[in-house]
Amino acid sequence: MNNKDDILIMPLLLLYFRADMILFSKRNLIYKDYTWTVYSTSDPRVFGIPDSTIFNSIEGNEVVYIINKLMILWNYRFSNTGNKIEKLIHDKLPAGSKSQEEVQAWIKENLEF
Template structure:
């Protein structure tokens, strides 16, 4: 059996499961093979601390929620943009825990200066202000 699930436009997860049972009372052998063919989702909507975001639907290749952070405008009130950017930066900076994403979210939500309006500016600002 092969199951392919798309979590987001940049994530594909493929799982193959093989189950073999033997007639002579041998134990059931279960083999699970997981292949991650794209970037992992480390931080998602369910990880968000705040609930006051807008949730606009974006087309699949919209630069506000796809690609690498660049000079695309960033709206900290849009949940999809916040989740995308946090996830992307966690991958770039090799952060693996949702609580790091929550720290980023709180900084963006509460302290991001209004003069910072582009994804790459948010990236640099977080790099300068994220303390552990």
């Protein structure tokens, strides 16, 4: 590989490795009233990037997934930021079916520090 190829490939490698990072886990959750469904590791509700998949805010695995994805996407590193996102989802996310993308946009608009 030459330097030009390295420049193109490195961001893709970083994205791949960052996708597997876990910054926030079940033990970091403040609320304990979630349901815990077992999903396959490739289920779009808990894998990949936030997309048009419907988000279930009472499902703990989906909440942990979306918090992790947003913390990685927005470069947040502290679990207290994950707790702020969790509180928004748990206490203020408007009722009704929303895609992961819609939840992401709503959190971005409403997250305050």
